[in-house]
Amino acid sequence: MNGQASMKIGTRGSPLALWQANEVKRRLHQAHPELPDEAVEVVVITTTGDRIRDRALASIGGKGLFTKEIEEALAAGEIDMAVHSMKDMPTVLPDGMEICCLLPREDPRDAFICNVAEGIAGLPHGAVVGTASLRRQAQVLHRRPDLKVITFRGNVATRLEKLDRGEVAATFLANAGLIRLQRTERITALIEPEEMLPAVAQGAVGVEIRSDDEATRERLAALHDTETEYAVTAERAMLAALDGSCRTPIAGLGLRQADGELWLRAEIVMPDGSDRRATERRGPVSDAFRMGDDAGQQLKRDAGPAFLAEIL
Numbered sequence: 001m002n003g004q005a006s007m008k009i010g011t012r013g014s015p016l017a018l019w020q021a022n023e024v025k026r027r028l029h030q031a032h033p034e035l036p037d038e039a040v041e042v043v044v045i046t047t048t049g050d051r052i053r054d055r056a057l058a059s060i061g062g063k064g065l066f067t068k069e070i071e072e073a074l075a076a077g078e079i080d081m082a083v084h085s086m087k088d089m090p091t092v093l094p095d096g097m098e099i100c101c102l103l104p105r106e107d108p109r110d111a112f113i114c115n116v117a118e119g120i121a122g123l124p125h126g127a128v129v130g131t132a133s134l135r136r137q138a139q140v141l142h143r144r145p146d147l148k149v150i151t152f153r154g155n156v157a158t159r160l161e162k163l164d165r166g167e168v169a170a171t172f173l174a175n176a177g178l179i180r181l182q183r184t185e186r187i188t189a190l191i192e193p194e195e196m197l198p199a200v201a202q203g204a205v206g207v208e209i210r211s212d213d214e215a216t217r218e219r220l221a222a223l224h225d226t227e228t229e230y231a232v233t234a235e236r237a238m239l240a241a242l243d244g245s246c247r248t249p250i251a252g253l254g255l256r257q258a259d260g261e262l263w264l265r266a267e268i269v270m271p272d273g274s275d276r277r278a279t280e281r282r283g284p285v286s287d288a289f290r291m292g293d294d295a296g297q298q299l300k301r302d303a304g305p306a307f308l309a310e311i312l
């Protein structure tokens, strides 16, 4: 930071994004108590993804719908850092940008929210489930081919209202988001990874900077969580090997085991639930990237061109 200029944190304006940006601000002040409150400023940036409300994001295609405008502001020096849900981050960042900091990961599990059943298995035959996530759609249809999945967008509050109006029997949301927005009272059940493997990097918040901005990098170093880095590195390497994104039916979760090894599980599922490929790896955390890349390559080989054409 030079002179009197404040550090600017760029973020989307959704309640969840704002919470995450303010959490980075809070942690910056905690790590650097000498920083006055006004030295760190949260700047809201509207993205293409925020403007599109009426269509399934998956049908629009293109990566980085929620990151493009924010990265442009970062490149232009209008902001000094961008706070993102790592789940929504493309695997390839623009030249000159990097994620230098990951906050300690929140619970990566999905939450099942429903007014008529205790879990997926208890849903009535043919029940309607709402989700905007191709991954959740594919996974729930794989388990329950009789269910009907409809596209379900909007922020957390909007989705819960639609559920209460009976538009759908159930929906899924990331537990991490519900915890951050203090809406966990709406959770019917948390879904174990064995039942529904979460999205790559779900629950992880990352901070992106310009690679040449040493001052901001140093400030953020105190906030970085290496445990989160191991898991997210393996998961994102797997996603990158498949050339996937948060809009593809790909799931992955790295967990540190009691013996210190990293355990990575990964799966790809046909959007209609009709087919699934899964693999796992165990190894030292120093191999996180290689394990993820290897798992992704294997899923690619196992699936073959026809399967891949359906999911990418």
Ligand SMILES: NCc1[nH]cc(CCC(=O)O)c1CC(=O)O
Residues within 6 Å of the ligand: 085, 086, 087, 088, 172, 173, 174, 175, 176, 177, 201, 202, 203, 204, 205, 246
């Ligand atoms: N794609 C939207 C999105 N991006 C991150 C989260 C939740 C928070 C997180 O995973 O860190 C959500 C909402 C959801 O999937 O329920």
